[in-house]
Amino acid sequence: MGIDRRVARTRTALYDALVALIRAKDYAAITVEDILAEANVGRSTFYAHFTSKDDLLQRSLERLRDLLVGVQQGSGHGADGSNWDPARALFEHVGEYADVQAALAGGHGGAVLREAVDKVLADVLRQAMGVGPAGGLPRELVIQHMVATFNTTLRWWFEHRPAMTPAEADALFRQLLLRGLPRDAVAPFIAAAD
Template identity: 30%
Template structure:
């Protein structure tokens, strides 16, 4: 994508998310978006038909970045498995911090209340990939296990957002690592 287009779209993203701080989705107009972005209206319509197209593009961009953050350890080390995970390898909290305004709106339900479930489904699909590679008890349904894990991960994100990002992303990664490690130790002792 051309640098100017990226810059313009970034201005639209930031304007839209900033407007969500004071208005609900229905109140936001294209006029308000272009004014906040300091871009003319025709440029908006060059890229989008309506504000919902912009929102959908923001959502897809953030979900793509979430998948990239989760996959980061796999990209760096081809021998990586979930069993040799270390705190510094967990990049989800770096992703959330990078998109903190977006996640504030998701947690406060300013962006479709159902979107929280969509994030959990993306995380669940990613975790399911790992679950199929690891030894899980044959009586345990992998879909139920990964749903539990995805919602637990999302729960740590909710905690962090609701506490105004008072801890660092490194701290949150270490906490998630310790939670996963503790859970694994409990499971192994049974």
């Protein structure tokens, strides 16, 4: 059974208010009162849905989960009409909210956001992969590797190549996941078997 429309509208108003405030001021300076005023929602209503602004930030990623699950199930399409896959959709979504990501990057909000994104990604992957080993490797190890590689690519993108498009960041992510690193790149860390 779906969520009540009034509840969905209230949560959307609160999520949107938080994003607007993050775009306007430092996350640490945002108070629940600021969120209430921006969303035009009462205190009791806020606390009926969320325990804190951190909880609101974490749970705002439910929309991201819905996007990824929808895309994974084949219902999502790119702006050019082509089918998206979850990884590409995620890079596109992050690109759309790059300013919010940058605003949260260094502070407590960034840590809350990274943890929530990690959880969403891992949960979506668990659902998509089913149970048992993945390609002969432990399932959880594969999931953690994909999440870590996504985070590494994302962080590198924003810190070193912010002008790069989401499609270009996605291509680098795919190369790291599908082809791995060349032998000469890993030689300083591990001995390559011949």
